[in-house]
Amino acid sequence: MVIDNLLIGLSIILQPYSFLMLILGVICGIVVGALPGLTATMGVALLVPFSFGMDPVPAMMLLIGLYVGGIYGGSISAILIRTPGTPASAATLLDGYPLFSKGKAGLALGTATLSSVFGGIGSAFFLITISPILSRIALSFSAPEYFMLAIFGLTIIVSISGKSLLKGLISGVFGLILSTFGFDSINGFPRFSFGLIELYAGIPFIPAMIGLFAVSEILNQFSKYSIKEFNKKINIKDLLLNRLVILKLLPTMLKSTVIGTFIGALPGAGGDIASFVCYNEAKRSSKHPELFGTGILEGVSAAETGNNASTGGALIPTLSLGIPGDTVTAVIIGALIIHGLKPGPLLFRDNLEIVYALFIGFLFANIIMGIVGILSMGFLGNLISKSKRMIIPLIMVFAIIGSYSIQNSYFDINIMIIMGIIGFILQKYDIPIGPIVLALILGPMAESHLRKALIMFSGDYSVFICRPISLALLILSIISLITALIRQVKNN
């Protein structure tokens, strides 16, 4: 029965117009994802009006292709110019950029491409086979579970603290304080707005991230006496990893696929959280955890597999329950409704062939993403490696335009510049900036869900221990923290 439905879905996708839209969506997604300041959410939202005149299937192929390509595209700029194109690629640069700096851009890009394809296809498998089961588990998450998930995510700060645990913790707590700026999510009180209306919504995350990673690195390059340019050309052969490397990465990719799909299936938890959790797990279980952060393929692989696996995961509650798994799928739900398809159980009852077409389309999108990635990465990698002096000023302009274009706001450019200067100074004093970004992502989630949980359960703190999933996440957090601390002590 499932096979019959899959074959029907395949026949729908292979119609020329639908397939063309899928390819176009993936290419647009990769470009959008690679440009700092443009996110997959923005790209999908921008393309929805273009899809009005299309039939539902080609329209959804365009949007799903862009979603998949957009999450992968972020890894390109993360590796080549130390600027995550999307928040989901923030963890990729921890090892991706060091690899590029060592002249191993081809290896980094090839790993990112393979891992993204693996994660995407793996999550497609879960999407097709166990959507209903995963949806039920995801729905049992409430405020206590989300709070514990955020705490588990925050323990990753220890892993990405680098040489000094104390400085990593300082960076993380500083980031958590910055995440409290703006309207309080529970009672709407404006905190630390300093009289600025623009700060009522808090520190805008993407300009802050662009500033912390990209602008700080640009300033760092300007502070050097000479800039290393690489003469080694990247070939397509460099991007196609050899069998030994693939075998070595396989356990990481398998584990990250499962973790990424599950986290993606949680409404509100997206690729950014998935990539950091997968990165942390890869580091925790590695025989050489001290190499993470210095340019290790497992680091890139874990992050990229996790964030692309989360795309399939996010489609699980979206299609089966009509609940968005992340911000992109929230826009996709809107697009489905515009095209006369109501996501949820009724979609499976009344339009089963379209559901399976979406499943197959998602699978093909990941394959096309891999092919386009391999064909284009060599060119991009060479361009950036060899013309670093010229590229650095261009990145600054991209960063400024990207920051401005999110909300047409000059204030966002101000935030980008301020965070860039802060990031530059912090790095000069060996304070890692990864924890700040992680804290900006998870801080609001931790605070709002803690307070919601206390309100829902009448101030009873035992709710975090009495609920099984919450308790399991608490235990995982403690294990994660202890193993990371032991590792730090051993290294010191």
Add this chain to the structure above:
Amino acid sequence: MKKAEIFISLFFMNFSIIIFKMSDSFPSLKGHDVGSGFFPRMLSIILIFLSLLLLFGCFKKKNSIFAENNEKSIDILPSIRVIIVIILTIAYRYLLEYVGLLILSPLYLIILMLLIKVEDFKKSVFLSIFVTITLWFIFCYLLKMPLPTGSIFQ
């Protein structure tokens, strides 16, 4: 190195104290909610504690988990080039509103490329203009996202 550690700890301690004091005026406990000020206050106390540890760690022995592993010295002041780039970027941001992206970006790019010592001046001029026009086309025409046009032209 010690000077740098002391500077950072004092900076973060002062930052935390300011946050703590500002949080005092936030609405507090209502019903079962911990209030708007709970998280900032708790975090600022933790940051003060960590900053004190860092300050204390300046004088602790080498092998402590909280002590730095490397002994390299760090320049406290950024180089002159970095300061120029920051000033130029701030000027670019403020002039964008008046002059617009199409005119300002090529100028900004050319100056940055000169600062970073790009050898081929003609190539840098061409690239600056080409990239500006391409970005304008992508954002304004393809993506329909407006970019600063400059108030003097309106």
